[in-house]
Amino acid sequence: MSIIADDNDFHNTSAEKNPVTKAETIEFDKNFENCIRPKSFDTYIGQSALKEALQITIEASKKRELPLDHLLFYGPPGLGKTTLAGVIAEQMGAEIKITSAPALERPRDIIGILMSLKGGEILFIDEIHRLNKVAEEILYPAMEDFVLDMTTGKSQTVKTLRIPLPKFTLIGATTKAGALSGPLRDRFGIIHRLEFYTEDELAQVIKRTSGILNIEIDTKGAHAIARRSRGTPRIANRLVKRVSDYALVKHDGKITEDIANLALDILKIDELGLDNTDRNLLKLIIEKYNGGPVGVETIATAIGEDTRTIEDVCEPYLLQAGLLQRTPRGRKVSPSAYCHLGYKKQSNQQTLF
Numbered sequence: 001m002s003i004i005a006d007d008n009d010f011h012n013t014s015a016e017k018n019p020v021t022k023a024e025t026i027e028f029d030k031n032f033e034n035c036i037r038p039k040s041f042d043t044y045i046g047q048s049a050l051k052e053a054l055q056i057t058i059e060a061s062k063k064r065e066l067p068l069d070h071l072l073f074y075g076p077p078g079l080g081k082t083t084l085a086g087v088i089a090e091q092m093g094a095e096i097k098i099t100s101a102p103a104l105e106r107p108r109d110i111i112g113i114l115m116s117l118k119g120g121e122i123l124f125i126d127e128i129h130r131l132n133k134v135a136e137e138i139l140y141p142a143m144e145d146f147v148l149d150m151t152t153g154k155s156q157t158v159k160t161l162r163i164p165l166p167k168f169t170l171i172g173a174t175t176k177a178g179a180l181s182g183p184l185r186d187r188f189g190i191i192h193r194l195e196f197y198t199e200d201e202l203a204q205v206i207k208r209t210s211g212i213l214n215i216e217i218d219t220k221g222a223h224a225i226a227r228r229s230r231g232t233p234r235i236a237n238r239l240v241k242r243v244s245d246y247a248l249v250k251h252d253g254k255i256t257e258d259i260a261n262l263a264l265d266i267l268k269i270d271e272l273g274l275d276n277t278d279r280n281l282l283k284l285i286i287e288k289y290n291g292g293p294v295g296v297e298t299i300a301t302a303i304g305e306d307t308r309t310i311e312d313v314c315e316p317y318l319l320q321a322g323l324l325q326r327t328p329r330g331r332k333v334s335p336s337a338y339c340h341l342g343y344k345k346q347s348n349q350q351t352l353f
């Protein structure tokens with residue numbers, strides 16, 4: 001697996017404020033993630049319907065001796081889109097090149113990568129909804145006909161050059177399927193959504209990671225961490241490390257349910273996995289906007305987060321947990337958010353219990 005280029009700017013603001021639960025992409029975490037990433041479908045936990053569909057697709061493409069159709073994965077960050085791409089490459093016996101759309105700013109970035117591909121190779125583009133128009137247009141004929149259409153010269157002397165490319169598979173990943181342009185979306189033969197993980201699945205991920213890192217953990221300890229991991233393996237894996245630090249410094253190193261709960265309380269991650277940013281967001285809507293609706297930009301400014309982090313990182317889980325609602329007029333908190341944060345909802349205002 002070769003990592004060509006990547007961009008680190010996306011979650012830095014939130015990383016400073018939420019060192020544990022937000023999807024910051026600092027180098028240390030990348031190395032950590034790479035070392036615990038499952039490499040095969042057997043070791044990849046969760047997403048069972050998707051795994052089954054992919055295994056059939058891979059088998060069929062091998063029988064036909066053709067590359068896989070282009071694939072698009074979408075869903076909240078941290079659910080394993082990059083990992084799945086790696087598993088697919090392994091299963092196909094193919095090389096994979098990994099990059100992300102913000103790193104493909106200039107035409108020569110995307111042209112360079114396309115021209116470096118070998119037959120059957122997989123190109124993984126993360127955050128593909130952030131590709132600029134020029135890069136997208138270079139990609140269309142490459143995806144459809146495996147050619148690069150290049151123009152040379154100016155005005156009357158302009159010439160189009162068709163350069164053949166080897167047959168490759170593009171795997172795109174996005175947290176925002178809706179932000180992808182129609183023509184780009186239509187060029188993917190296979191589109192799959194990744195779902196949040198169940199507590200049981202996350203407990204299995206935690207046990208597997210603990211095994212790799214030589215961390216002693218019992219089943220109840222794994223479930224205690226899983227419950228506060230927002231349905232997200234990336235978060236579960238980070239929490240295991242933090243809880244393990246606590247267990248090592250304050251106890252005998254073993255993670256039990258009590259140790260996990262104590263450590264997570266110190267980290268200010270509550271029973272639903274919410275951190276300070278999530279709670280501030282909900283409290284703001286309750287206290288300043290009477291429960292909403294309020295626009296996401298207003299929320300972002302008030303709590304000092306960037307809009308994209310709120311939309312891509314905080315909101316998907318708050319929506320899924322039924323704490324927040326999206327309406328045409330903005331975000332609204334749901335009655336369960338009042339309850340979770342200890343507010344009593346009254347007809348037109350709310351007070352703390």
Ligand code: ADE
Pocket residue numbers: 036037038043044045046079080083205208233234237
């Ligand atoms: N680590 C991160 N995601 C994982 C998954 N789906 N299965 C196993 N380990 C993981």
